[in-house]
Amino acid sequence: MISISSWDGTLSAAEFYVAACAFSELWKKFNLALPQWSWIPSSKRPGIPFNHVEGYLSMENVILPSFEQEDYQGDDLMEKEEYSCSNVDEFIDDAILVQNYCHEVNHYDFHIVYSTSYRVPVLYFRAYRSDGQTLLSDKIEKDIPPNSAKLLTKSKWTFITQEDHPQLNRPWYTLHPCGTTDWMKLLLTNEDSVGQDEVASEKYLVSWFSVVGQVFGLKIPFEMLGNIGTL
């Protein structure tokens, strides 16, 4: 539990694990037309004992809601499709998708990794084509909402950067975590549903993702935010 009055917007590694479990449960419950989140424990490091609580959340094989075609609304699109994420190697065949897709579909993998430096979750993502080829930022720009795309080009080094994934040791894109605590504090201290003087760690990731997901046009239903405690 985090006490609201003196809260600085951060959470501990243990709280992150709690938040991650709660988040993925809630995600599953709401059955959004998006793949499930799964917890991936940190891989065994040579010489260092294995700790199952250290790890990250992974949602793979996501297709972002479209912004270019005006024929559909994003929500309808998501409801028509069902994804299973049990096998991450399975790529979705273009033919199964909604019929009017005339351009190449890009796939996104999202990982939420805890940062011990910033003490907040950090989003890592990568984009690839159906044939597995990695996408560069100019292609990613086309998939994300216009505002995010603008930010991407304007603050090249400070908003979305490419860094080594802390667990997988490969270049991934990441949203810079500086500033997370500021808006998390705002979010969670303004919530009406917070009756008492405490904020459940469980709420953290849901609120966090409600902001971060918007970069990619992924909106989570409002009910999800108010639903902690009904788990």
Next chain:
Amino acid sequence: MECWCSWPSFTRWLNERKHDLTWQKMVFQGSLVLQNASLTSLSMGSSYEYEVAMTAAFSGTHKRPRTWNLNEKYTDYNQKLCAKYKCFVQILQRSPEYKNKQFTKNKKWEHVELKYATKRQEGYGCSMSHARFVGDIIRRNEWVEVGHEIFAIFQLPIPSLSEPGIGNCEVRVMDSKGGGTEAQKFVWEGAIPLQIHLHDSEVTTLPNPSPALILAPRLGYLPLLVSQIKPFFSNSLPPGVDSVWFEYKGLPLKWYIPTGVLFDLLCAEAERPWNLTVHFRGYPGNILTPCEGEDSVKWSFINVLKEAAYIITGNCKNIMNMSQSDQADLWHSVLNGNMEAYLRVSSKLKLGIIGDDYSLKLNSTSKFRQSTSDTDATTPIRTGRIPVRLYIRSINEDINDLEDAPTVDSWDKISYINRPVEIQGEGKCFTLYDAVKALLPELFADKHLLTDNVSEEEAEDGQQSEEVSNSRSAEEVGESLTKHAGSSLDTAEIKVIRIQGIEPKMEIPFGWVVNNLMNPEHYLHICAYIKVVEPITI
């Protein structure tokens, strides 16, 4: 009776006496000695030699005086000890009223009195009371910090006979040598001789171009050397656009890791010159993050600095609020390996230094009063966290000589831990050993018993001076690292801990290690070689 001594002796003298005596007052007197400049031409950014005389006066009768280090015995407590301290004054800014006024030639500083404000546990604060300017009293302004640097803001009157108005001139009093300990100089001057070969696949001329021999600063980054290297090979390169990357024995090198760290980590036994291969084509984008030259390195540096600042102060504000010129100065000081310039700019960031072995408290800005012009209302919370990056190379075989260690052919063989270390143990000396243990607790599992016993004993001896308990615990747990770590856990043993190319003794206070051996982005990079013995499975 007054006696003059050097600044370091004086601070040591003060430190030893702060518990014994009641401070009555401490007065700093200084006179500004201008060299080759008159006050009419006090220009921004320039430095002037400044002599400060510090006088400490005290009273108190409840304790007997100890023998002073300076071989002077004082029977009467109302004595003074003065230190003469030469330092530089740097003019930082001036107010608009000051700009167009001129001082008459014979005006000069008479003396400046700094009154001791309040005694704080962390250090001595001092504030400017006033400054004299040949008879005109100058109003007091704010104090900022004391220590290696004393910040004082003076107000100069605008010399006008009828109306002695007030002008502003911020004057920074700095350490005379421009700062920097011997160890820091050693680190900043450290460089690794590189012998760089062009990859065979990119050689289009005969005979093969000879390798480039250059000296790479430890604290620098490989991509910054490209402009020096390219001339050696430009004739041989195939047509196309350059995307430079380096490789050591088949391993593409991560360009954002400082050169010295790469060398310490990948060369088990120092190889001089260090033979690297350079590529100008075929960037391995699946292994290395993109690098577009100096800009990429600069932004990576700044992002890491932000992370360090966040760890130390709880936010990135001081980095985000850096002026463009400060940011440029900081980067250029790193680019050019200019330690003095770096210390000058980075001190403005107020990321502080770790306290010495007597007071292991972080000197962050929370300790010092903000000047009134600072609109930031929140005081950063002192977290006591220190940015550390630990690179672990595990050696599976039982080898006696590091030289025989197998080459690293993939970054998957290196474990990388980017986790802050929290200094713990009030009053006890937190050593390098303690820090490594905090990062890799599993490797020291059985040692908990031993250290718990030690700390219990120390708690009982509450009255003992810190020096004694420090050396005792250090001796007990700071012996050969391998002996202790090895005896505790069957599966792993730390063979070597390497920082800035040296293998420091584990009982050295961690604060010293950080202050002296950290990189310019305020991270301490530690390379560790761990021997892993695979457990026998039935």
